Amino acid sequence: MEPVIKLEDFRKTYRNGAMEVHAVRGVTVDILPGEFVAIMGSSGSGKSTMMNTIGCLDRPTGGRYLLDGVDISKLNRDQLADLRNQKLGFVFQGFNLLSRTTAVENVELPMLYARPSIPARVQYKRAMEALELVGLGERHDHHPNQLSGGQQQRVAIARALVNQPKVLLADEPTGNLDSRTSIEVMGVFQSLNEKGITIVMVTHELDIASYAKRTIVMRDGLIRSDDLVKRRLSAPEEILKLEAEQKAVQLD
Amino acid sequence: MRRNVMRSLLTMLGIIVGISAVIVGDSMGTGARAAVEKQIASMGQNLIILFSGGGSRGGTRSGFGSSPNLTMGDYLALRQEVEGVEAVSPEVRGNARLVAGNQNTSVGYYGVSAEYAGIRSWNFQTGDNFTEADVRNAAKVCVIGKTTSDLLFGEGTDPVGQVIRVNNAPFSIVGLLSPKGANSFGQDQDDVILVPYTSAMKRLSGDTMFRSFNIQAQSADVMADVQTNITQLLMQRHRIAEGADPDFAMRTQQEFGDFANRTNEIMTVIINAFAGISLVVGGIGIMNIMLVSVTERTREIGIRLAVGARGRDVLRQFLTEAVLLSAFGGALGIATGYWLAPLLTKVAGFPTLISESSVIMAFSVSALIGVVFGFFPALKAANLDPIDALRYE
Numbered sequence: 243m244e245p246v247i248k249l250e251d252f253r254k255t256y257r258n259g260a261m262e263v264h265a266v267r268g269v270t271v272d273i274l275p276g277e278f279v280a281i282m283g284s285s286g287s288g289k290s291t292m293m294n295t296i297g298c299l300d301r302p303t304g305g306r307y308l309l310d311g312v313d314i315s316k317l318n319r320d321q322l323a324d325l326r327n328q329k330l331g332f333v334f335q336g337f338n339l340l341s342r343t344t345a346v347e348n349v350e351l352p353m354l355y356a357r358p359s360i361p362a363r364v365q366y367k368r369a370m371e372a373l374e375l376v377g378l379g380e381r382h383d384h385h386p387n388q389l390s391g392g393q394q395q396r397v398a399i400a401r402a403l404v405n406q407p408k409v410l411l412a413d414e415p416t417g418n419l420d421s422r423t424s425i426e427v428m429g430v431f432q433s434l435n436e437k438g439i440t441i442v443m444v445t446h447e448l449d450i451a452s453y454a455k456r457t458i459v460m461r462d463g464l465i466r467s468d469d470l471v472k473r474r475l476s477a478p479e480e481i482l483k484l485e486a487e488q489k490a491v492q493l494d
Numbered sequence: 495m496r497r498n499v500m501r502s503l504l505t506m507l508g509i510i511v512g513i514s515a516v517i518v519g520d521s522m523g524t525g526a527r528a529a530v531e532k533q534i535a536s537m538g539q540n541l542i543i544l545f546s547g548g549g550s551r552g553g554t555r556s557g558f559g560s561s562p563n564l565t566m567g568d569y570l571a572l573r574q575e576v577e578g579v580e581a582v583s584p585e586v587r588g589n590a591r592l593v594a595g596n597q598n599t600s601v602g603y604y605g606v607s608a609e610y611a612g613i614r615s616w617n618f619q620t621g622d623n624f625t626e627a628d629v630r631n632a633a634k635v636c637v638i639g640k641t642t643s644d645l646l647f648g649e650g651t652d653p654v655g656q657v658i659r660v661n662n663a664p665f666s667i668v669g670l671l672s673p674k675g676a677n678s679f680g681q682d683q684d685d686v687i688l689v690p691y692t693s694a695m696k697r698l699s700g701d702t703m704f705r706s707f708n709i710q711a712q713s714a715d716v717m718a719d720v721q722t723n724i725t726q727l728l729m730q731r732h733r734i735a736e737g738a739d740p741d742f743a744m745r746t747q748q749e750f751g752d753f754a755n756r757t758n759e760i761m762t763v764i765i766n767a768f769a770g771i772s773l774v775v776g777g778i779g780i781m782n783i784m785l786v787s788v789t790e791r792t793r794e795i796g797i798r799l800a801v802g803a804r805g806r807d808v809l810r811q812f813l814t815e816a817v818l819l820s821a822f823g824g825a826l827g828i829a830t831g832y833w834l835a836p837l838l839t840k841v842a843g844f845p846t847l848i849s850e851s852s853v854i855m856a857f858s859v860s861a862l863i864g865v866v867f868g869f870f871p872a873l874k875a876a877n878l879d880p881i882d883a884l885r886y887e
Contacts, residue, residue, distance in 0.1 A: 294881055297800070299800065299880050299881050300881060319804070319805060320804045320805070320806070323799065323802050323803060323804045323805075324802060324804075326800060326801065326802045327801060327802020328802070332800050332801065334884070338793065338796075338797045338884065340794055340797070351797070351798070351801055352801040352802055354803075355798070355801065355802040355803045355804070355807055356802070401801070405802075
């Protein structure tokens, strides 16, 4: 099976005035379809830079990055935009929904820029399907300020899925959520991954990384370790555990 | 745009003012031109005015005041020998004191032939014009205008049949002229008295020669030929060599109109300059607001870029918003102008006429302003780096 993400000696250097910052110093890694990878590291480790490159938002200064077999260093800005549109889905820490638009319109956003263009009726249908997939079909006409943090993140996940991407990229997806909602969102990710969607997630929390199948730890621009998760958590179980704990507190 | 109605309205203010100025200014120009056209039409049909003078150019006034050198012989020759001439009337002018009962007034008189009223499109409210026989006999008859009649006899009284003293000579009124109103120079055309030129020359002025002739050509097509023929005839009669300056000049009624229109044009230019400045200011306002909008929506632009918007898509989005803003401002400006122009006519007396073409042009201009002044902010939005934009607080 061909890897959907292939980094070959990937390097990224930023120029900050006269100083050069070597954010990533040579990373080689393959991610196959169907994987659920968590990239961990403290700030400055290079994980955000790696995520930006994987997300085709930035280009390597050295080495190669092949997304679904395509070498992105040869592509121009417009072609990268098309690639993002077709092959990737983004979930951010801050949800990044459009504020004065309904949930379904938010989910439709990536389809707006699809080439060839998708007719409005089809856009609506696919958006509603994606919302139902994350359990928010009834709230399709809600605005973000009428949704809880967890619900907003689920809308963002639906948006990320609507163009049927090859990879779902999540940058600290639970950073703004409480513990219970975080587990719920991880539950969504896990069920999506079971359906075959490849997920690459950046997180600094070990608990959250434990919901993934594989963990890559970065430090100072290099991969320090790349292992399968030994004690993988299952979201439904963790929720039951949490509810039991909370009940215990209440009874006392 | 809907987000902050107040902000959008304030942004559009410059455009609204500028476009309404364009509409009002254009309507003033069109109205003035229409008024001039109307006045020209009321002067007569296919009218040529020939006057004695140094043949100097530059408006009607410089012609008069030069010594009269058009003779009776010239008049008869013109009448009989020039092809394409429908009618000719000589003209002598002066001031006379009119007395009727215990009313008196000072009026400019015209000593003319019986054809004059027809040439100059004067109609009669009551009574009739004096006749060729009256002219032959230098009869003491006259026709007067409405203003003069009202002054002497009061409003609503028919002066026909009355006798008035013109410079102490008794004249009998045979007709009352239908009113024409003020001309494009602001003079009241109804304050007038017409007498046979023979009577005028005999009893009112000492002139033996004429200052001007009023000539009506048979049709618009022959006007140029008639002018050429008259020139040839008079050059010959006045024994002026070819190439030398003639001692007379001619003006058609269209040329009178052009002169009047020239003043209107200056006014139009001034108003359009003001409108243009206002539109530039309005455009800058739009550019400013769009720049602010782009900055405020940096995150949003980042999201759109991340999910696959091309630079072109973002450019189009913001350019459209700018054009909508300016076009809507233009529509409001047109509505304001529509409301303002008739108000101006009512209050200040300027004639205004709103033309369809000015509305279309004004709307196109306002949309264009959106495109021109919205382009820079839209370009800025399109060139944002998605990573930085997503990180923007």
